[in-house]
Amino acid sequence: MIKSLKARKSELADVGYEIQILSAKTPTGFESNAFATKLRESHLYPLKPVKIDTLQINVGKMCNQTCKHCHVDAGPDRKEIMTRETMQHCLDVIKGHSFTTIDLTGGAPEMNPDFRWFVEEIRKIDKKINIIVRCNLTIIVANPSYYDLPDFFKQHNIEVTSSLPHFTVMRTDSQRGEGVFEKSIKALRMLNAVGYGKDDSGLILNLVYNPSGAFLPGSQKSLQQEFKKKLKDPYHIVFNQLFCITNLPISRFLDYLLVSGNFDDYMEKLISSYNPIAAEGVMCRNTISVGWSGYLYDCDFNQMLEMKVETSDQHISKWNTETLTQREIQTNQHCFGCTSGAGSSCGGATS
Amino acid sequence: MKNYYNPEDLKKFGNIGEFQKNLADKFFDYYGETFKEGALTAREKSLIALAVAHTIQCPYCIDAYTADTMEKGCDEQQMMEAVHVAAAIRSGATLVHSVQMMNKYKELSM
Ligand code: SF4
């Protein structure tokens, strides 16, 4: 298993250095403010929220995997996780604001010892609110204390969104680690067994595809068809939707791009496939992201770059809907990952 | 170093219109239309393009359609099988001509 950038003491574990790389002029001549320029051309600058209806909470960087492309730099060695006190602040905000979706992510969110308590408390506040758990699948089979996760998810009517970068062993394992494909298939079978992904069960199981390398995702519709076919036969696995997510050039994916010599070409691809319609639909316009320590960000990517929301109240304990709705969203070159081709968000393509 | 092939030139493909715009526009329209989802899926067309790229041995096309087939979710086995189809047709075409050789051989032999 590879180590986190932090454990490797990589230069890229320093966000200042990452931002420096992202802000530099590209060899093909794109200036550091290229994203702002594109937004201006699309009449979207400064980028402003539309309506905040989704709260994405990152409950910690701890994970049982260390995927090569991870934008969180998560791993077993990461100890930064959300405390119950911060979760309580989140619950207070959920009570006072009409979110449609609470999106729980990590690391492996299930590894936070207060994860189940937190889910139960959110469900107590609102029977209908859509709670998404971004489950990496292998956690379900990691040790016996997690085997009942599918039942727990079902009991609380959780929408499960899981990464499976490909329907072949080689492409999945090359990104997520040896043996991950096999374990993921096992976990998917356990989810299917309690009803997830099956027609009419009402239990939603969505899969996330991100390219395992320096290329962009193709059409979500065709990839979904292909995934459905290839997972049904020979694995007998069913799921609802496939979300295609573009890898953003930050953290471990940035490290991969630099080490493999793909950085310049990848940036060029992202920039040249800028799509103004996708820019209009970027997820930061309806989402606030909460970090493990309670600080607020425009999205999970800005969170990893430590770019906090540009308001006076930057902590969940000081939530202020008004200032958050009026704020300017902070952008940099990594944002081209959300606006290339059909667009990309935590819910897949945006246009 | 001077090279006949430069990967950077692939990105400049669109510039061929500089010397003859009308024909270039017609070509790119046709090209774009050809690769659209049709009776064949865009994915199938991409695999055919990858195979043909190997037959005509164009390094630009090989680069472009390796990336394109990957983007369309093809796996390494499917990509290699497509190249084998191209290779099989090529070797088949060589071998089928041996019938001519055999005919001629027989004609010239006692
Ligand atoms: S991509 Fe997800 S599963 Fe992989 S290391 Fe990061 S948080 Fe963990």
Ligand code: SF4
């Ligand atoms: S990276 Fe974040 S801030 Fe930038 S466009 Fe994407 S969602 Fe918005």
